[in-house]
Amino acid sequence: MYEPKVEYYKGVNETQIKKLLKTLTLYELYNTFENELNSIPNVETCNEKCGEKLTGSLKEGLDLLKLCKVICKIILEVIANNGIYRESPCSRSFIYLNIWLYERVRQIATSDSEINKFYEALNSINKIKVLESKYCFIINFTPQKNGFMNMKYLYEFLHIYEDMKNEISADLSAKDQLYCSYIKEFFKYYNSIEGNCTSEVKGPIYCNVIEKYKLTFTDNDTLDSIYNKCNFDKIQCEGDTSVKNVFPCLKMKENLLKNEPHSDYIKNIFTPLGSYLRTRMRRKKNIKTNTHEEKYNNLENISTIQEDKADNLRYNIMYQ
Incomplete structure (x- = not known):
């Protein structure tokens, strides 16, 4: 938990x-991610993309490989369902997957280079369906790691x-x-x-x-x-x-x-x-039943996507 x-x-x-x-609902969401770690996903696309970048045979490398496959499966399911919460687009809720994920990666790996390889693998997966995933960012917070916890x-x-x-x-x-x-x-x-x-x-x-x-x-x-x-x-x-x-x-x-x-x-x-x-x-x-709708209306202001910067998606989620 x-x-x-x-x-x-x-x-x-x-x-x-x-x-x-x-x-509260945020920690219920985090726990759904935690529960996914108990699964052993076997998705061909995930096996291929994660295996290309993560080739380490030690425990750290194997743990990153498994985590990559789990997150890959989540990404593909999120795209198919149009949001982590089915009523919410990725632009409003995906930031919490990113926050949870970066913490989890940091628990496994201490090397920035290994963490970068992990995120390269996930971003290659995210590019498979560009149109569907244009608001579903996978963010590597390593360049801004000193301010991560405050964020x-x-x-x-x-x-x-x-x-x-x-x-x-x-x-x-x-x-x-x-x-x-x-x-x-x-x-x-x-x-x-x-x-x-x-x-x-x-x-x-x-x-x-x-x-x-x-x-x-x-x-x-x-x-x-x-x-x-x-x-x-x-x-x-x-x-x-x-x-x-x-x-x-x-x-x-x-x-x-x-x-x-x-x-x-x-x-x-x-x-x-x-x-x-x-x-x-x-x-x-x-x-009221519209609590979540109000919540994500507020979050939408935080994850606003600027059309004139559409070519730099990570910039938008972190700095706009």
Whole structure:
């Protein structure tokens, strides 16, 4: 099972936060990829293309070869089904396959040259059906590896925020407070890296995601709704002289997590009974069926494809 990475989270409930995040749709998606690793694909095209580039006989080479075949099969199935989620085109969802994949490759290989061969193989597969796959990018993040984790965290928050904002209720239950605590810490983290992105110089890979945040969140009342539900006060970030209008640092007006009954509840919501109760509560809330559609409408702004740069697809997904 994929383990959420929240190194930026400095709260006391990190273990509970990770358990809670695992219930969200992004991590369900990551786990579908993880489950594919248990398969032994035998697709002629995949065997041929992966075998041409990856010829190592040691464990690292064999593991990369198997991973290449698994991802090749996913790529071909995604193209056939028009998206990882059947209702979503590759341009909106493929970025998460890329993020998961680069992490997995880095766990196997330490050499940039071997990683480059792996991606050369996958891109040769992606060119088989150019028209169908023109929005389904396979991205090698090695040239921008120093900024990869920040980019990953920013993209992931965009996805899971859509789930969280629908889960948080006005009564601010113990589970809701965990969500609020996570959002508070993420905003603090966001402000710690935002200053690395200026218009004067070309910044790290994640700077374009920073720009998309402003477009995504400032055109509606989403943030104000969360501030109110979570009972947040806007405060100055460390090193600032005033409170920011957009993405300020946050402080909870009341720390109800200190109450023992709530603490017990937080522990219990991840038991089998808790899982059952969460399912019942979700049904009762009657969450709108267009949640995913709204989510990917937001993500579409991030993965926008510029027609005048169609000859450079990787440029578009990483820098536009």
